[in-house]
Amino acid sequence: MNKKRQNGITKWNKYPSLKRLGLVFLLWIGILMAGYLFTKQDAFLYQETIVKITHVTQRLNSDAKQTDPDYWQEINAIVQNGKDKNKQVVFHSTYTKSQIASESYKKNDQLFVRISKTEDGTFKVKVIDVKRDTYVFFLAAFMILSLLFLAKKQGILTLLSLISNALVFFLCFRGMSKNIFFLYAWIVLSVAFCLITLVFTSGFHKKTWGALLSSLCSVAFMALLYQISIYQNQQISYELMPKMVATLPLKEIYRTSVMIGLLGAVMDVSITMQASVEQLLIIKPDLTLKKLILSIQEIGYDVMGTMVNILFFSYIGSSLPLLIMKVYHEYNLSAIFQDTLMFDAGRFLIGAIGLVIAIPISGFFSVLLFFKFRRKKQ
Amino acid sequence: MKALLYLGMLLFLLMSAVGGERGIKSFFTLGINALIAFISIYLIGYKAPIFAVFVLSTMLFGVVTIFFQNGWNRKTKASMIACTILTLLLGFGIFLFVIPAHMVGFDEIELQSSDATYLSSNVSLSMFIILLMSLIWAMLGALIDTSIAVSSAMNEVCLYKPLIGKKELFQRGMKFGGSIVGTMVSTLIFVGLGESMMLIFYYINYRYPVYRILNSKSFLLDVSGIFISCISCSFIIPMTALVFAGLTEKERKITEKLIKKQEEI
Numbered sequence: 001m002n003k004k005r006q007n008g009i010t011k012w013n014k015y016p017s018l019k020r021l022g023l024v025f026l027l028w029i030g031i032l033m034a035g036y037l038f039t040k041q042d043a044f045l046y047q048e049t050i051v052k053i054t055h056v057t058q059r060l061n062s063d064a065k066q067t068d069p070d071y072w073q074e075i076n077a078i079v080q081n082g083k084d085k086n087k088q089v090v091f092h093s094t095y096t097k098s099q100i101a102s103e104s105y106k107k108n109d110q111l112f113v114r115i116s117k118t119e120d121g122t123f124k125v126k127v128i129d130v131k132r133d134t135y136v137f138f139l140a141a142f143m144i145l146s147l148l149f150l151a152k153k154q155g156i157l158t159l160l161s162l163i164s165n166a167l168v169f170f171l172c173f174r175g176m177s178k179n180i181f182f183l184y185a186w187i188v189l190s191v192a193f194c195l196i197t198l199v200f201t202s203g204f205h206k207k208t209w210g211a212l213l214s215s216l217c218s219v220a221f222m223a224l225l226y227q228i229s230i231y232q233n234q235q236i237s238y239e240l241m242p243k244m245v246a247t248l249p250l251k252e253i254y255r256t257s258v259m260i261g262l263l264g265a266v267m268d269v270s271i272t273m274q275a276s277v278e279q280l281l282i283i284k285p286d287l288t289l290k291k292l293i294l295s296i297q298e299i300g301y302d303v304m305g306t307m308v309n310i311l312f313f314s315y316i317g318s319s320l321p322l323l324i325m326k327v328y329h330e331y332n333l334s335a336i337f338q339d340t341l342m343f344d345a346g347r348f349l350i351g352a353i354g355l356v357i358a359i360p361i362s363g364f365f366s367v368l369l370f371f372k373f374r375r376k377k378q
Numbered sequence: 379m380k381a382l383l384y385l386g387m388l389l390f391l392l393m394s395a396v397g398g399e400r401g402i403k404s405f406f407t408l409g410i411n412a413l414i415a416f417i418s419i420y421l422i423g424y425k426a427p428i429f430a431v432f433v434l435s436t437m438l439f440g441v442v443t444i445f446f447q448n449g450w451n452r453k454t455k456a457s458m459i460a461c462t463i464l465t466l467l468l469g470f471g472i473f474l475f476v477i478p479a480h481m482v483g484f485d486e487i488e489l490q491s492s493d494a495t496y497l498s499s500n501v502s503l504s505m506f507i508i509l510l511m512s513l514i515w516a517m518l519g520a521l522i523d524t525s526i527a528v529s530s531a532m533n534e535v536c537l538y539k540p541l542i543g544k545k546e547l548f549q550r551g552m553k554f555g556g557s558i559v560g561t562m563v564s565t566l567i568f569v570g571l572g573e574s575m576m577l578i579f580y581y582i583n584y585r586y587p588v589y590r591i592l593n594s595k596s597f598l599l600d601v602s603g604i605f606i607s608c609i610s611c612s613f614i615i616p617m618t619a620l621v622f623a624g625l626t627e628k629e630r631k632i633t634e635k636l637i638k639k640q641e642e643i
Contacts, residue, residue: 243577260575267564301397
């Protein structure tokens with residue numbers, strides 16, 4: 001019995017027994033519940049005033065036949081922290097039925113507010129934002145747990161690489177003066193992100209260096225293409241980008257965002273290619289170059305179609321709400337394209353071309369690295 | 379504008395050069411998907427019943443991406459079933475999550491843009507379903523890709539070992555899935571990081587304190603797109619492995635019987 005259990009632990013690739021699965025599941029629920037309870041009670045950590053809604057009464061404030069009727073809410077709430085703790089406050093708020101630009105508050109919601117005393121002794125409450133940390137925690141914890149559950153060691157390494165990438169990003173931002181950062185950050189960041197992610201996820205192997213070389217080459221190629229096609233283009237008005245800050249160098253930021261969005265896909269293709277070629281040559285050491293190239297093409301087909309889909313859905317999903325609202329308000333097609341779609345379309349196209357170009361490049365490097373090396377050995 | 383057209387043409391040329399016939403097929407899959415997205419956005423914009431459009435377009439995406447691109451066989455069938463089940467489950471999960479988290483509608487940064495007041499006036503659409511749609515669409519690519527990868531690998535295993543047991547087949551699928559989910563997650567996160575780059579500089583520029591970022595709608599909206607994709611591509615692995623192992627169970631029993639008969643003869 002003991003031996004069995006040990007085997008189960010040391011051989012992580014062996015699938016856990018039902019008992020262990022149950023334990024893991026309980027642990028999951030425990031962590032999620034503990035986090036939930038904690039983040040619901042963590043008002044004392046904040047300096048801003050937080051109130052918890054105890055009671056809401058609402059009524060229709062306008063004609064119900066209106067396209068987007070208004071509602072009026074009277075909200076009773078209790079202050080959760082600070083010197084006014086446990087004090088009752090009452091305030092009013094309005095929202096529209098679609099909730100597109102306003103929030104409808106419900107019982108037990110927690111809000112950040114600013115409370116000021118008026119001259120006649122009553123409180124005036126201004127809502128700043130909803131407290132959403134519980135939900136951020138929930139999503140992050142759920143993702144991390146599912147990654148650890150499925151990929152185990154690989155999952156931990158992936159998480160570590162993500163954390164180090166984030167650290168590098170902020171160190172880079174702190175370390176460079178602003179102008180230099182916006183001009184050159186994409187170069188430093190692409191090299192650092194590639195190095196960190198590949199070393200963490202596949203270790204110090206020959207395939208890692210092959211993948212690193214081929215992804216850097218692909219990124220360099222795409223940077224050139226980006227320079228010619230989009231960066232030099234004078235017609236693009238970057239001020240139309242959503243969520244932009246007009247005082248920042250938008251052209252440079254857009255380039256940084258495009259180049260970083262490209263990295264993941266390129267690295268994925270490169271490491272898959274290197275790993276499969278290595279595996280192939282271990283299984284069939286007497287493979288001819290011609291047959292190897294055929295297999296590389298085969299791997300390329302498999303990777304390409306699906307990766308392009310990932311990029312496509314990811315970009316279309318994120319720009320969807322704005323697109324729908326613009327179509328709804330009858331903006332014409334060229335305006336919609338220019339304002340909202342264009343920047344995501346640029347990101348998508350550069351990313352997709354990057355991952356397609358990464359296939360022959362990484363194929364070339366894998367042949368160079370594994371095939372040539374094998375010959376020398378012989 | 380022209381630059382993007384040229385880039386699109388370049389993409390087509392490269393895909394057909396690198397991928398041959400299958401590259402062209404992938405490009406057409408992409409084109410059809412773009413057309414579906416375009417038509418459904420216009421249908422919703424012109425006040426067609428939004429939920430029906432959402433369900434229909436999502437199903438069409440699945441059918442086109444799985445069956446048109448990868449053919450009609452047992453691995454694509456298993457993927458389709460697994461993806462459908464997981465999309466329904468995740469849709470329900472998002473439904474429970476989104477409303478208490480106050481994620482519906484424009485976020486506070488979008489509301490400050492110049493045309494936000496015009497865009498948010500007189501809207502009769504359900505912003506909740508639009509949000510659901512954007513989250514589900516964003517994860518669809520990763521979901522389908524992982525599912526197809528897992529079922530193809532299991533199919534390979536079945537071809538080499540036709541008599542493999544249900545449990546072992548499931549374990550093989552899980553193991554293979556575990557080996558690809560790491561790179562998949564990094565890909566998704568880099569794509570998400572690229573998309574949120576503007577937002578990050580917005581926070582830095584206006585000196586948002588950390589607690590404001592963690593509680594803001596814009597942050598939660600961006601993060602949820604990425605994280606739900608990651609969650610979906612982790613959970614699709616056991617789902618696909620389970621469905622595929624279940625589907626091949628019958629075939630395995632038939633082969634077993636045949637082999638037994640042959641041995642008797």
